[in-house]
Amino acid sequence: MILATATNEHLASLSNTLIYSAMAVYTLAFFAYIAEWIFGSRSKVARSASALTAGAADKAAAPAVTVKQAGGTAVLERPKVVTRSAAGARDVPDGPGAHGGDEQGDLYGRIAVSLTVLSFLIEFAGVLARALSVQRAPWGNMYEFSITFSTVAVGVYLALLALRKNVRWLGLPLITTVLLFLGLAVTVLYTASDQLVPALHSYWLYIHVSTAILCGAIFYVGAVGTVLYLFKDSYESKLENGGTPGRFATSVLERLPSAASLDKFSYRVNAAFFPLWTFTIIAGAIWAGQAWGRYWGWDPKETWSFITWVAYACYLHARATAGWKGRKAAYIALIAFACWLFNFYGVNIFISGKHSYAGV
Amino acid sequence: MSDTRSTDVHGDENPEILTSDGESDLGEAGSQLSTAPVETAMPGSFGGTRAPGVRGWITWSVREVFGWARWFWRQLTSMRVALILLFLLSLGAIPGSLIPQTGSDALKVQDFRDAHRTLAPVYDKLGLFHVYSSVWFSAIYILLFVSLIGCIVPRTWQFVGQLRSRPPAAPKRLTRLPAYATWRTDADPEQVREAALGILKQRRFRAHPAGDAVAAEKGYLREAGNLVFHMALIVLLVAFAWGQLYKSEGNKLIVEGDGFSNTLISYDDFKSGNLFSSDDLVPFSFDLKKFTGTYERNGPNKGTPRTYQADITYSVGAYGKEQKTTVRVNQPLHIGDAKVYLVSHGYAPVVTVRDGKGDVVFHDAVPMLPIDSNITSQGSIKVMDGYRNAQGQIDQLGFAAFFVPTFAGAGKGTMFSQFPALDHPVLAVSAYHGDLGVNAGLPQNVYQLDTKSLKPFKDSGGNLVKARLLPGETMMLPGGNGSITFEKNIKEWAGFQIVQQPGGGWALGGALAAIFGLAASLFIQRRRVWVRATTGADGVTVVEMAGLGRSESAKLPEELGDLAGLVHDRAPTKNDDPDADPDQEPGAETPVPAAEGAQKK
Numbered sequence: 035m036i037l038a039t040a041t042n043e044h045l046a047s048l049s050n051t052l053i054y055s056a057m058a059v060y061t062l063a064f065f066a067y068i069a070e071w072i073f074g075s076r077s078k079v080a081r082s083a084s085a086l087t088a089g090a091a092d093k094a095a096a097p098a099v100t101v102k103q104a105g106g107t108a109v110l111e112r113p114k115v116v117t118r119s120a121a122g123a124r125d126v127p128d129g130p131g132a133h134g135g136d137e138q139g140d141l142y143g144r145i146a147v148s149l150t151v152l153s154f155l156i157e158f159a160g161v162l163a164r165a166l167s168v169q170r171a172p173w174g175n176m177y178e179f180s181i182t183f184s185t186v187a188v189g190v191y192l193a194l195l196a197l198r199k200n201v202r203w204l205g206l207p208l209i210t211t212v213l214l215f216l217g218l219a220v221t222v223l224y225t226a227s228d229q230l231v232p233a234l235h236s237y238w239l240y241i242h243v244s245t246a247i248l249c250g251a252i253f254y255v256g257a258v259g260t261v262l263y264l265f266k267d268s269y270e271s272k273l274e275n276g277g278t279p280g281r282f283a284t285s286v287l288e289r290l291p292s293a294a295s296l297d298k299f300s301y302r303v304n305a306a307f308f309p310l311w312t313f314t315i316i317a318g319a320i321w322a323g324q325a326w327g328r329y330w331g332w333d334p335k336e337t338w339s340f341i342t343w344v345a346y347a348c349y350l351h352a353r354a355t356a357g358w359k360g361r362k363a364a365y366i367a368l369i370a371f372a373c374w375l376f377n378f379y380g381v382n383i384f385i386s387g388k389h390s391y392a393g394v
Numbered sequence: 395m396s397d398t399r400s401t402d403v404h405g406d407e408n409p410e411i412l413t414s415d416g417e418s419d420l421g422e423a424g425s426q427l428s429t430a431p432v433e434t435a436m437p438g439s440f441g442g443t444r445a446p447g448v449r450g451w452i453t454w455s456v457r458e459v460f461g462w463a464r465w466f467w468r469q470l471t472s473m474r475v476a477l478i479l480l481f482l483l484s485l486g487a488i489p490g491s492l493i494p495q496t497g498s499d500a501l502k503v504q505d506f507r508d509a510h511r512t513l514a515p516v517y518d519k520l521g522l523f524h525v526y527s528s529v530w531f532s533a534i535y536i537l538l539f540v541s542l543i544g545c546i547v548p549r550t551w552q553f554v555g556q557l558r559s560r561p562p563a564a565p566k567r568l569t570r571l572p573a574y575a576t577w578r579t580d581a582d583p584e585q586v587r588e589a590a591l592g593i594l595k596q597r598r599f600r601a602h603p604a605g606d607a608v609a610a611e612k613g614y615l616r617e618a619g620n621l622v623f624h625m626a627l628i629v630l631l632v633a634f635a636w637g638q639l640y641k642s643e644g645n646k647l648i649v650e651g652d653g654f655s656n657t658l659i660s661y662d663d664f665k666s667g668n669l670f671s672s673d674d675l676v677p678f679s680f681d682l683k684k685f686t687g688t689y690e691r692n693g694p695n696k697g698t699p700r701t702y703q704a705d706i707t708y709s710v711g712a713y714g715k716e717q718k719t720t721v722r723v724n725q726p727l728h729i730g731d732a733k734v735y736l737v738s739h740g741y742a743p744v745v746t747v748r749d750g751k752g753d754v755v756f757h758d759a760v761p762m763l764p765i766d767s768n769i770t771s772q773g774s775i776k777v778m779d780g781y782r783n784a785q786g787q788i789d790q791l792g793f794a795a796f797f798v799p800t801f802a803g804a805g806k807g808t809m810f811s812q813f814p815a816l817d818h819p820v821l822a823v824s825a826y827h828g829d830l831g832v833n834a835g836l837p838q839n840v841y842q843l844d845t846k847s848l849k850p851f852k853d854s855g856g857n858l859v860k861a862r863l864l865p866g867e868t869m870m871l872p873g874g875n876g877s878i879t880f881e882k883n884i885k886e887w888a889g890f891q892i893v894q895q896p897g898g899g900w901a902l903g904g905a906l907a908a909i910f911g912l913a914a915s916l917f918i919q920r921r922r923v924w925v926r927a928t929t930g931a932d933g934v935t936v937v938e939m940a941g942l943g944r945s946e947s948a949k950l951p952e953e954l955g956d957l958a959g960l961v962h963d964r965a966p967t968k969n970d971d972p973d974a975d976p977d978q979e980p981g982a983e984t985p986v987p988a989a990e991g992a993q994k995k
């Protein structure tokens with residue numbers, strides 16, 4: 035018994051060391067991303083403007099046509115597929131990414147990604163050590179929740195990179211906020227490791243909370259995309275209306291994907307995980323049914339999950355409603371994510387309900 | 395939407411295809427790709443011209459009323475209003491999470507009322523202390539569900555219609571569609587169409603030849619999933635409402651060794667839905683054999699409960715066989731529709747009271763109510779009959795009691811318990827006699843002693859007789875009036891909540907159907923493909939393929955490429971075609987160099 039306690043304490047302090055190390059490496063990654071952006075600012079591409087003005091000139095005459103090779107490896111040369119972006123949509127090419135085509139910038143970008151992988155692994159080990167030290171899943175309080183959440187969010191980003199999605203532009207905003215998260219976690223939210231009270235012992239808890247964290251991480255990545263979409267969209271419409279955006283805005287936004295691509299990215303990310311969020315709420319209701327004798331009781335946490343769910347449903351509806359697509363839908367998506375955040379931090383801090391256990 | 399044709403075209407999702415000018419050559423190609431409602435009705439003079447006379451006025455009014463009713467209905471079932479109602483629903487749910495609710499914590503509501511004398515009546519008027527059953531919140535969700543039903547029914551019909559009809563014929567100019575491929579071949583147009591039909595059918599497209607082209611469509615499951623999802627929401631709501639109306643919920647405190655049978659009178663307190671009747675109670679009974687609680691001994695969370703479990707034996711029905719089981723906090727016992735939850739626990743010291751002659755007049759375990767997390771508990775011991783005082787007169791005895799499982803120690807200045815387990819139990823009692831007031835018929839709190847009509851026992855100094863007893867110790871009442879003994883075997887009690895809420899299965903079924911429907915609706919693309927094969931001016935067959943999805947998707951050109959490859963295998967490009975320039979797309983009016991598009995993924 036005493037022996038076990040000693041190893042647990044050892045693991046807990048190991049976990050703390052790992053989390054601090056991860057923060058250090060994230061900071062290095064942060065500087066590498068900054069370097070990528072700074073070197074990238076050397077390139078002076080202004081594709082959007084030329085595409086928009088050129089597009090305006092010949093749009094009436096002919097549709098913008100892009101050509102793409104499909105099935106290139108076939109023995110017989112296969113017919114090519116011509117894609118045509120929808121009429122009415124801007125035909126702006128995606129930016130080259132933070133490095134802006136600059137070789138040195140690209141090098142720093144790659145270094146940043148490698149550092150991100152490294153710090154992800156360290157943080158993951160830290161979370162694992164914490165879990166082993168308490169012999170349960172690492173989300174019994176807000177500190178544990180924060181370190182798990184940020185690990186998963188970075189994991190989602192790395193998974194998207196591994197799937198060869200064009201998402202390196204997410205790096206800087208994501209790592210910046212992850213650092214903020216961790217900073218808050220180790221200073222304000224830190225709780226010494228401990229076990230759960232009986233009401234938290236249930237495998238539904240594992241299912242419910244792990245999917246909740248995953249959904250949150252995904253929604254978070256989607257929200258970053260949405261914010262960038264809003265910036266890029268107003269940039270493009272300014273250009274379209276003959277305005278000249280500031281030099282900084284041009285330098286940064288030219289390197290991001292087009293507004294349409296950003297919008298599509300956030301939609302896909304949010305929509306793909308909405309069913310999982312639905313499942314999360316249902317799993318929570320099943321757990322509540324077992325622990326408290328009612329599956330739905332409008333406890334603050336339940337209420338805010340419901341609000342978040344309805345807000346995302348609103349977003350999906352808005353995307354299918356004429357006159358609500360684009361910016362309005364994007365604002366709803368951000369509100370929905372804010373609800374999610376409030377549910378995980380605000381509700382614990384400001385409102386007491388059945389869900390507040392084990393410290394903050 | 396300026397031309398008259400497009401007003402009856404469904405699928406507002408595709409304004410990019412339908413609204414831009416000069417696109418009417420797409421015809422019906424994009425129609426019916428979904429079943430989303432379209433805003434068509436406009437308020438205005440529905441009545442039209444009014445004929446003179448009363449008759450004219452009446453017919454005009456009828457037209458007017460029906461017109462408005464229809465307009466209102468269309469509004470209610472439109473996407474925009476659904477969106478607004480959804481938004482209101484989430485907004486309306488917020489106050490209930492910030493303001494204390496009578497449903498979950500009546501005490502807090504009382505505190506709030508006391509603290510905010512002017513605000514509370516306003517909140518009361520607005521129903522803000524019971525948001526989720528308030529008129530306005532109900533109005534929002536009822537409107538939403540009416541809207542939902544009004545939306546689902548026509549959409550379902552429309553979908554059935556779509557399933558029974560065939561994919562629309564190919565538009566005149568396939569080049570205008572989002573994905574397009576073309577080549578020239580030696581094969582007959584007839585052969586090409588046949589091959590394409592076979593390939594599309596094999597790929598599970600619904601395909602049919604229409605004129606000089608083959609029209610095909612796939613992904614109907616998307617629409618089906620969407621409808622299932624919205625219907626499942628209705629099932630979910632109905633199941634939830636049903637459960638609320640027929641639900642019952644009661645609490646019972648049971649001391650180790652005692653039992654319970656599920657009848658209305660056995661409960662300490664009981665709540666039920668409006669349509670519940672006592673015949674609905676599932677017949678069963680159980681005995682609490684033993685309660686076990688363990689607590690964290692060390693560390694910052696010392697005293698936090700680690701296990702709570704109740705070992706019980708139960709039997710179902712009047713003559714059911716006795717069975718053993720354990721009820722834990724997260725593991726209720728299911729008996730039919732009823733669930734037995736372990737919700738609380740405390741201690742029940744066993745106490746013996748003797749009269750002046752030494753005869754036992756009371757011997758029982760007395761449950762005490764915890765008042766803090768270390769189970770400092772409060773209670774009362776009432777001897778109602780059988781007691782005679784030293785003079786032989788009939789009297790009643792009352793003891794106010796205070797119990798701590800772990801006493802801090804004499805002289806430590808606190809009577810509060812230091813730990814929740816039975817480490818150093820102490821029972822403090824003070825003694826009264828007189829009229830307990832139980833015969834007055836007024837409801838009495840069993841855990842509190844009402845000392846109004848009681849007289850304290852006084853010692854020689856004129857002070858109230860009281861003592862701190864360790865297990866096995868006895869306190870004598872002054873004047874030979876008897877004694878009270880705190881026995882060594884301290885029992886524990888467990889509080890059970892017995893809940894019956896029908897409709898849980900339906901709610902779960904609805905929830906699962908909702909998830910699957912949603913997944914189908916979000917992950918499946920509905921798309922159309924056309925393959926046209928015609929004989930060109932020079933007598934060579936021209937094959938054109940085009941695809942259209944509900945929204946722009948990267949998958950669509952990929953799929954079209956695959957299909958084109960398959961068709962191409964059967965009808966290969968004409969060899970030594972003089973026009974075969976790999977960079978030249980014959981269909982596009984102004985070919986754009988490939989490099990431009992290479993950025994776009």
Ligand code: HEM
Pocket residue numbers: 344346347350351354428429430431470471472473476480538539541542543545546620624627912915916
């Ligand atoms: C109880 C409230 C409702 C909820 C929670 C809800 C939720 C959703 C969700 C999550 C989607 C996304 C699935 C998808 O994009 O395919 C959706 C789609 C849709 N909903 Fe609802 N909905 C509700 C009420 C309504 C009502 C009242 C209508 C009718 C006006 C409606 C019509 C539609 C339509 C047409 C779609 C498909 C949009 C598309 O094709 O992309 N919904 N709904």
